Amino acid sequence: MAGKDNFPDPADDIRYMAAAIRLSLRHQGLTGENPSVGSIVVQSDADGPRIVGRGVTALGGRPHAELQALNEAGEAAKGATVYATLEPCSHIGKAPPCADAIVSAGAARVVIATLDPDGRVAGRGVSILEKAGIAVTTGCLEAVARRAMAGFLSLKGRGRPHVTVKLAISADGMIGCAGAGQVAITGSIARTAVQMMRIEHEAILVGVNTVVEDDPLLTVRLDGLESRSPTRVVVDPFARTPISSKLFANSQKYPVLVLVSEKAPARQVDRLRESGATVQSIASDYRGRFNPIELLRVLGLLGFKSILVEGGAETARRFLDADMVDRIELFSGSSIVGSEGIRSPITIEAVPSGFRETATFVFGTDRLHEYERVS
Numbered sequence: 001m002a003g004k005d006n007f008p009d010p011a012d013d014i015r016y017m018a019a020a021i022r023l024s025l026r027h028q029g030l031t032g033e034n035p036s037v038g039s040i041v042v043q044s045d046a047d048g049p050r051i052v053g054r055g056v057t058a059l060g061g062r063p064h065a066e067l068q069a070l071n072e073a074g075e076a077a078k079g080a081t082v083y084a085t086l087e088p089c090s091h092i093g094k095a096p097p098c099a100d101a102i103v104s105a106g107a108a109r110v111v112i113a114t115l116d117p118d119g120r121v122a123g124r125g126v127s128i129l130e131k132a133g134i135a136v137t138t139g140c141l142e143a144v145a146r147r148a149m150a151g152f153l154s155l156k157g158r159g160r161p162h163v164t165v166k167l168a169i170s171a172d173g174m175i176g177c178a179g180a181g182q183v184a185i186t187g188s189i190a191r192t193a194v195q196m197m198r199i200e201h202e203a204i205l206v207g208v209n210t211v212v213e214d215d216p217l218l219t220v221r222l223d224g225l226e227s228r229s230p231t232r233v234v235v236d237p238f239a240r241t242p243i244s245s246k247l248f249a250n251s252q253k254y255p256v257l258v259l260v261s262e263k264a265p266a267r268q269v270d271r272l273r274e275s276g277a278t279v280q281s282i283a284s285d286y287r288g289r290f291n292p293i294e295l296l297r298v299l300g301l302l303g304f305k306s307i308l309v310e311g312g313a314e315t316a317r318r319f320l321d322a323d324m325v326d327r328i329e330l331f332s333g334s335s336i337v338g339s340e341g342i343r344s345p346i347t348i349e350a351v352p353s354g355f356r357e358t359a360t361f362v363f364g365t366d367r368l369h370e371y372e373r374v375s
C-alpha cells in the first residue's frame, strides 16, 4: 500500500479498486433501487498490504457495502484504506451513513471510484470524511465503475434508465425478413451472449410488431439463471398485443408490462390485464406514437434503471433518432437475408455519430461490436 516515503502507490489503488468493482458485479441487478457497490478494506503493516474486509451491497440493497467491509475488518480498519466503488453515503436511511461508519472505524484513507449523484449524498460523503481528517482520493478507475453502475447513475443523474440497443444483422445488413417470423442471423454462441445481456438489464423492450411477427419469449433460458429474466416491456399504443402471445405463457413468473396510449381500446386493455400483463398508459401524439423521451421518463418513474431495446428496426430507430441510446450492441452474422429483408437502422459501416467502438467479441463466425455514446 505505502510506496516510497509512505505515499500510497497508485498501482495498488487501481488493483484494489479493480477488485472492489469485480466484487460489486456479484450483486449487479439484485439490489433493487440501490446500485451494487463493492468495498474493500486494506491494512498495511511490515509485511505489506493485506485485505482485511470485503463487502458488496446486500441482495435487495441493504446493508450497504462499506458497512459489511468494515464489519469484517473489525479493529483492523483502524488506519486502513477503504476502497469504495461509489462515494460512501451521508444520509440516514435504514442504517447510519457509511461515511460516518468509516470515520468511527478510524480509517486513514478512502479511495472512491465515482461520486454519488443521489441528491442526499452528492459530495456530502466526501465532506464528512475530509472534515474528519481522512485523506480522500476520487476518480480511481472511474470509467470502469461507472459502467458497472450505469443504470443507477443514469436514473439518479438523468431521471431516465440507461438504454442499450441490441441488433443482430446479416452479412447484407438486414435484421430479419417481413412476414418470415424469427430469422436466424447469428449462431448459438452469440445467442447465449444475448441471454447474458438480458441478465444485465432490468427490462427488455420491444415494439408490438416484433411480438406479432416473431412471438418471442424474451426470457433468460440459461441453466440456473432463468429467475434472472427481466421484465418484458411491449410498446403497444393501440393495445394490439395478441393475448395468445408466448409472452403471456409465463407472465406470473416473469412480468410483462404493456405501454399503451390513451387511444387504446378499453376492452383490449382489459384483456391484456386479464392475461397477466401490467398495463401503463403513456401520453402519445395524434397518431398514437410515443416520444421515446416521455417513454423513458415513465419507465424511470417505475424504477427501471436499465433497459435493453431488442427490436424491431423501427423501435431502435426511434430511440436513436431521439438521441436516447447510450450503448449499441451490434451482432453481425455471416448469413445473407436478401433484398426482401428488413434493413437495419445501423450497420458496422454506418454507426450513428456520437458513438465510439469500445469492444469487439468473436463468437464463432459471428462478431459483436460494442459502441458507447461519447458523452
Ligand code: AOF
Pocket: 033, 034, 035, 036, 037, 038, 056, 057, 061, 062, 063, 064, 065, 066, 086, 087, 088, 089, 092, 093, 094, 095, 098, 116, 118, 121
Ligand atoms: C453506499 N453504499 O453499498 C450503496 C449506496 O435507501 P438507502 O438508505 O439504502 O439509500 C440508497 C442510496 O444509497 C442510493 O440511492 C445510493 O445513493 C446509495 N447507495 N451507498 O454508501 C452502498 N448501495
Ligand code: ZN
Pocket: 064, 065, 066, 088, 089, 090, 097, 098, 099
Ligand atoms: Zn451507505
